[in-house]
Amino acid sequence: MNNYIEIKNLNKFYGSKQALTDVNLTIGQGMFGLLGRNGAGKTTLMKTLATLLQKKSGTVNICGIPIEEDKKIRRIIGYLPQEFSMYPSMKILEAMDYLAILSGLGKQERKERIEILLNKVNLIEYSYKKINALSGGMKRRLGIAQALLNNPKVLIVDEPTAGLDPEERIRFRNLLSEIAEERIVILSTHIVGDIEATCENIAILDNGKVLYNGTVDELLANAAGKVFSLITDRRQLPILKTELFITSMHAQGKDVYVRFLSENVTSDMIACEPNIEDAYMFYLKKNGIKLSSLSFDRIGGEY
Template sequence: MNNIIEIKNLNKFYGKKQALSDVTLSIKPGMFGLLGRNGAGKTTLMRTLAALLQKKSGSVTICGIPIENEKEIRKIIGYLPQEFSMYPSMNVMEAMDYLALLSGLNKQERRERIEVLLQKVNLTEHRKKKIRALSGGMKRRLGIAQALLNNPKVLIVDEPTAGLDPEERIRFRNLLSEVAEERIVILSTHIVGDIEATCENIAILDSGKVLYQGTVHNLLAVADGKVFTKTVDRKELPTLKRDLMITGMHTQGRDVSVRFLTEHGTSNAEACAPNIEDAYMFYLKKNGAELEVNGNVILE
């Protein structure tokens, strides 16, 4: 059994609408970021990998197991869905115990595993707390803990940081990085910062198609020399918005410091090192994605 996820020419339709189009990816152990806008097909891909959706065509093998073999796939997969919740009237311990039971763990295994995991996600002291009383961040951490109950080879995490405050987000990212030391962790997000902080290998998905697969380093290289900053008077801003792809703005009195993307350079602008957000935007634009910038950064 290898430790690779191989996706070849994967297609998925919802009725007549194509949600995934010839997706081909190879995912190795460690953190793998799946970046894309809302509606890009990330959740569909994640759910297909979790054997929760039927594909139309193509092939998917997870650690050598064909996706059609759901029984075996379920044994090696951990999944944190986008809309994560548990029975609100149960407490943390009861909910974990119930899911561990469904994961096929015996009594002793359940006790030991739950203890380790709650410690890992820093919820030990909240073990008796009802699910409904947990904060958003605690719930997400509990989500990771439940996804690790069966000690999966592959952990699929769908939009886990949406709605979290900065402190919780950082804590959550660190937790994911820790977990990824022993397995494949696929992190789907539209928040570029999450990818930047945790992933070395990524894929960009747009309209169901893979626009990019590779390292963060290579993605940044694509945008190298294409990112500039310039300080302009506020009055010039509408013109700039029309002509350039602005990825950041900082107002200082009447002046505005603008960060933008362009392939051809511009006068009075200073070139700067691209970040992953710039590179992502540049890549989307380069591949003909319809972007709605209008002076606002569409990504957090």
């Protein structure tokens, strides 16, 4: 049994609509980030890997096991769905025990494993708390714990940080990085910061196609010399919006700090070190993706 996921020419349709088009990826041990806008096909790809959807064509091998052998695949994968919840009236311990039974764990094994996992995600002291009384962050951590019940070789995590406050998000990223030391972890997200903090290898998916497959450093290198900033009067902002591809901006007194992508340099522009958000946006723009739907109406804050 090898230790990587191999996806070749994967195609998936919903009726006549193609959701994945000739996806080719090789995913090795550690954290792998799957980046893309909403509707890019990330969840479809994740669900296909989790045997929850059937592919139309192509081959997928998970640690040497063809995806068609779903029973075998289920033994080696853990999955945290995008909309994670559990029976609301169950206590954490009960819910974990229930899923552990379904994972085929024996009584003693269940007891030990659940204790280890709840310790790992810092929920052991809440073992008898009901699911409906948990905060969003606690629920996500419980989600990771349940996905690790069968000690999977592959962990599939779909949009895990959406809706979490910054502190919980950082905590969650660290937890994933820790878990990824000994297994393959596929993290799907549209939040670029999650990828930057945790992944070395990433793929960018758009409209069901893989736009980019490589390291974060390579992606950043692509955007080198293309990211600039300037400080301008906020009354100039509407004009700048039409002329520049703005990636972020925030107010500075009466002025506005604007960060943007540009192929041309003028004297008032200050060259910036690209971050992964810039690089991601640059890559989408470079590949002709229409970004008109992206909105930067607010001054300040993060997109």
